[in-house]
Amino acid sequence: MKRGSYTYDFPRPTVTVDVVVFGVDMTTPLELKVLLIKRGRAGTAFEGYWALPGGFVDKDEDLEVAARRELREEAKAEPAYIEQLATFGKPGRDPRGHVISVAFMALVRIDQTEIEAGDDAEPGSETWMPVDNLTKIDLAFDHDEILSTALKRLRSKMRWHPIGIDLMPETFSIDDLRRLYETLLGRELNRRNFRRKVLSHDVLSCAESRRIGGPGRPAELWRFDRAAYEALLDEGGDFEV
Amino acid sequence: MKRGSYTYDFPRPTVTVDVVVFGVDMTTPLELKVLLIKRGRAGTAFEGYWALPGGFVDKDEDLEVAARRELREEAKAEPAYIEQLATFGKPGRDPRGHVISVAFMALVRIDQTEIEAGDDAEPGSETWMPVDNLTKIDLAFDHDEILSTALKRLRSKMRWHPIGIDLMPETFSIDDLRRLYETLLGRELNRRNFRRKVLSHDVLSCAESRRIGGPGRPAELWRFDRAAYEALLDEGGDFEV
DNA sequence: CCAAAAGTGTTTTGTTTACACCCATGA
DNA sequence: TCATGGGTGTAAACAAAACACTTTTGG
DSSP states (O other): OOOSTTTTOOSSOEEEEEEEEEEEEOSSSOEEEEEEEEOOSTTSTTTTOEEOSEEEOOTTOOHHHHHHHHHHHHHOOOOSEEEEEEEEOOTTSSTTSOEEEEEEEEEOOGGGOOOOOOSOOOTTOEEEEEGGGGGSSOBSTTHHHHHHHHHHHHHHHTTTSGGGGGGSOSSBOHHHHHHHHHHHHTSOOOHHHHHHHHHHTOOEEEOOOOOOOOSSOOOOOEEEOHHHHHHHHHTTOOOOO | OOTTOTTOOOOOOEEEEEEEEEEEEOSSSOEEEEEEEEOOSTTSTTTTOEEOSEEEOOTTOOHHHHHHHHHHHHHOOOOSEEEEEEEEOOTTSSTTSOEEEEEEEEEOOGGGOOOOOOSOOOTTOEEEEEGGGGGSSOBSTTHHHHHHHHHHHHHHHTTTSGGGGGGSOSSBOHHHHHHHHHHHHTSOOOHHHHHHHHHHTOOEEEOOOOOOOOSSOOOOOEEEOHHHHHHHHHTTOOOOO
């Protein structure tokens, strides 16, 4: 591959965005997944590696707009939530030159995307990779570091902010939400106390009972009430779990 | 996929770092200050405005290294603490073109710098500006937005991390530390309970009593014990105040 | 009527808050 | 010995954890 003069080796650093997209499979046990793209194009850096969706920032393009664009173009996903994570610019992180990446974290409702699971994807195509598998896989560039920053942020932020709900389907049971928290925080949560605490904030509104003929009593379904949450914030409260 | 395309020739955004440097004047009442530079150079953007210290990232220079360099060159200050804050890239934020700024927050012990207070500085020179004054002053670029992001981060982070101590002199009394927290958090803290809670973490070690002949009983002086703090973290604890 | 999963009430435990009191120093 | 600010003990209020129990469904 020719390094050099043509596109990348400028005296000024190049700017990209990369997006860590999380989704949750509502199976039992529930699984946290991250959206990855298989790098193609023979001769380019990290050919055949899994990488985070991302790309260059266009001229006069806002950073978050760029992140959302890449998400749409590369991952065909609309985020329920997106936030800037951190910017990675260590020299040597990209073999093509001095490339600075502004990383974002996005949460999507996995049931609203059409992305296949499985890791036998074609180059250029995308997959939902279980986060637990990723200790075994080398990602392109410093994407493992970006991913672990995102995981840390998700796990700490979901304890005070209702962003965990952005990983759930539109309506969900309290027990499913608890299972999400248990999986992501890596510890058991008391069923009774979790329900009491979550409902105490008055930011969930009840829908109709679920009907899937599984065993046991059907659970009540709830949905997030954004207006009520804004009200909670105004009173100085938070969504502590 | 645009990454790796050799035909993706485009005008690149420029990358800068800006640093929000906080310091505290141990006067009564205690004052939080931010380090600002007066912009000079007739004909340049925002001439005569106050601005955060900052500048261009050099080729193959790490972002935090660049921030520390600007701090040293422009502000003659060594930080007790520094962290990346966020990256600002809204189109139009810099009249000179598409400039993306990676913002850092730094904390310094104000008694270890030689920067003068007062706002009648020469262009190119620096001052410690009380944060409370800054509602009245227009800063250059979007530096008011960067500053308020930094303030928010400082205020929220100091409740779980001992970074407030990085604004204090090497040794300090518990009451002075409480006054710092009261000023920054904007509310009163119970004297008895603050002391109990702060000391309960076992990350402060006692020095000798202070001798300044002020009225009242001389306070015990304490210093932060970094090793003990690491131990606390290992046990899953935190420095909650 | 039994198993399975959802929903609820109450006691126990620990933490936070409030408040009162004592101590050491300089004038 | 008094004013001033620093250091401490303890009971009340509150919130978290633990646990046992009731309800609703399908087979």
